[in-house]
Amino acid sequence: MQKTARTVVIHETGGPEVLKIEDRPLGDPGPGEVRIRHHACGLNFIDVYQRTGLYPMELPHALGMEAAGVIEAVGEGVTHLKPGQRAAYAAVPAGAYCEARVMPASQVCPLPGGISFETAAAMMLKGLTVEYLFHRTTPLKRGDTVLFHAAAGGVGLIACQWAKSEGIKLIGTAGTDDKCRLAQFNGATHCINYRTEDFASRVAEITGGKGVDAVMDSVGADTFEGSLDCLKPLGMMISFGNASGPVPPFNIGILGQKGSLKITRPTLFTHIADHSVCQAMARRLFGKVAGAEVKIHIDQRFELDQVAEAHRALEARQTTGSTILVP
Numbered sequence: 001m002q003k004t005a006r007t008v009v010i011h012e013t014g015g016p017e018v019l020k021i022e023d024r025p026l027g028d029p030g031p032g033e034v035r036i037r038h039h040a041c042g043l044n045f046i047d048v049y050q051r052t053g054l055y056p057m058e059l060p061h062a063l064g065m066e067a068a069g070v071i072e073a074v075g076e077g078v079t080h081l082k083p084g085q086r087a088a089y090a091a092v093p094a095g096a097y098c099e100a101r102v103m104p105a106s107q108v109c110p111l112p113g114g115i116s117f118e119t120a121a122a123m124m125l126k127g128l129t130v131e132y133l134f135h136r137t138t139p140l141k142r143g144d145t146v147l148f149h150a151a152a153g154g155v156g157l158i159a160c161q162w163a164k165s166e167g168i169k170l171i172g173t174a175g176t177d178d179k180c181r182l183a184q185f186n187g188a189t190h191c192i193n194y195r196t197e198d199f200a201s202r203v204a205e206i207t208g209g210k211g212v213d214a215v216m217d218s219v220g221a222d223t224f225e226g227s228l229d230c231l232k233p234l235g236m237m238i239s240f241g242n243a244s245g246p247v248p249p250f251n252i253g254i255l256g257q258k259g260s261l262k263i264t265r266p267t268l269f270t271h272i273a274d275h276s277v278c279q280a281m282a283r284r285l286f287g288k289v290a291g292a293e294v295k296i297h298i299d300q301r302f303e304l305d306q307v308a309e310a311h312r313a314l315e316a317r318q319t320t321g322s323t324i325l326v327p
């Protein structure tokens with residue numbers, strides 16, 4: 001067995017230049033753990049937040065939260081996976097940008113034969129996020145309307161297709177006209193270029209002044225206030241990311257003035273902390289992909305060595321859909 005694995009590690013927070021490739025020891029799994037050899041690893045915006053220090057972690061730390069590959073060994077007490085099995089995950093702790101690793105088994109899911117490693121690595125974290133946004137955050141039913149920011153991104157393109165498959169109208173936003181076309185091609189009923197148009201006024205026009213039932217906002221600082229203006233009375237603001245910077249402190253009284261709005265700030269890792277919930281969420285995601293209701297777009301591929309280049313592209317808003325690293 002190979003005794004080390006090439007792994008992306010940060011020793012300090014900062015720009016993409018702090019991403020270093022190191023050989024890290026690779027041992028046998030302990031109780032509740034598996035050793036998995038990766039065929040592909042996913043890139044996510046959360047990796048940028050961890051690299052820059054917005055989401056603090058103890059250093060040095062390996063990076064990456066999503067990958068797919070083959071189980072090499074299982075520790076005591078692991079019953080849902082066996083050596084030789086194909087598997088994929090979105091999981092804590094970070095450390096997925098690597099050739100192979102030993103990690104807790106709870107959030108690792110058996111991967112159905114019809115889904116490739118690359119597709120799985122491109123969708124686990126993003127697709128499970130869409131699952132909880134549409135099914136576990138606020139009640140949404142056929143005919144409801146949501147506003148979804150950054151609709152042409154990794155999470156975004158999955159959300160556009162997922163909404164359509166559930167009969168939910170999704171109004172997207174994106175930073176270029178080409179990205180808007182891509183979101184609409186994937187099921188968004190409308191898409192607003194929020195760099196050239198005032199998205200709140202456009203949402204008012206599109207909904208005939210009624211507003212939307214929920215806003216799913218991962219852009220944060222730049223869109224937060226405008227997003228509140230897009231909601232119907234009693235609507236739900238789901239703030240789930242900060243690509244443009246964290247949401248500044250705000251006066252909770254504003255929620256009352258704007259129509260008894262509700263607000264939540266969820267994270268995927270609360271949802272997948274429970275093993276059986278995590279596995280059930282993954283089964284629903286696999287079902288959507290296997291049933292061709294959701295197609296995973298891998299629009300960028302990089303070698304593990306090119307990880308800094310991959311981060312630069314994601315932060316510069318140059319990517320669409322999902323990005324993977326091939327170890």
Ligand code: NDP
Nearest residue numbers: 044045150153154155174175218240241243244267268317
């Ligand atoms: P994306 O592929 O969506 O990339 C981020 C996109 O955000 C960019 O492409 C860009 O799209 C948009 N954006 C707007 N303003 C900025 C800015 N100032 N700098 C950079 N990008 C900006 O990333 P992911 O699919 O990985 O993640 C999408 C979001 O969802 C992230 O914010 C992420 O943190 C969040 N997330 C939250 C989770 C949770 O559970 N809370 C779980 C998973 C993801 P455009 O050019 O169209 O504006």
